[in-house]
Amino acid sequence: MKNNAVALLILLICLFFYNCDKQVGLVEKPSAPQPGACDTITYNKHIQPIFATSCGLSSSGCHSSTGGGGDFTTYAQVKAIGENGKLKARAFDGVPSIMPLGGPKLPQNQLDLIQCWINNNYKQQ
Numbered sequence: 697m698k699n700n701a702v703a704l705l706i707l708l709i710c711l712f713f714y715n716c717d718k719q720v721g722l723v724e725k726p727s728a729p730q731p732g733a734c735d736t737i738t739y740n741k742h743i744q745p746i747f748a749t750s751c752g753l754s755s756s757g758c759h760s761s762t763g764g765g766g767d768f769t770t771y772a773q774v775k776a777i778g779e780n781g782k783l784k785a786r787a788f789d790g791v792p793s794i795m796p797l798g799g800p801k802l803p804q805n806q807l808d809l810i811q812c813w814i815n816n817n818y819k820q821q
Contacts, residue, residue: 734813734815734816735816737809737812737816737819738819738820739771739775739818739821740821742813743774743809743810743813746809750799750806751768751796766782775820778818779818787801787807
C-alpha cells in the first residue's frame with residue numbers, strides 16, 4: 697500500500713511538471729539593436745521629453761535654470777553634461793547616487809534611448 701502511494705505521488709508530480717508551461721518565468725534576452733536603430737533618436741523628439749518629466753524641469757526644479765543640480769533646460773547644456781560623463785554616471789551607474797533623486801531608476805527603455813542618443817553623437821533634431 698505504501699509503495700502504491702509513493703508511485704501515485706511520483707506519477708502526479710511527473711504529470712504536474714509535464715503539464716507546466718515551460719515559458720513561465722523565463723525572461724527573453726533583449727535582441728541586439730538593429731544596425732542604424734539609433735540614427736533616428738534625437739534630443740528634441742526623444743530625450744528632452746524624458747528629462748522634462750523625470751528631471752524636475754517643471755515640478756521640483758532640480759535641473760531647471762534655478763535648480764542646483766545642473767541645468768537641463770537647453771540642448772547645449774544637456775549635451776555638455778552628457779559629454780563630460782556626469783549624465784551616464786548618475787542615470788546609468790548611480791554614482792554618487794542614482795537619478796532621479798529619491799525616485800526609482802529610469803525605465804530601461806528610456807535609458808536605452810539616452811544611450812542611443814549618446815552613441816549617435818547627441819543629435820538635436
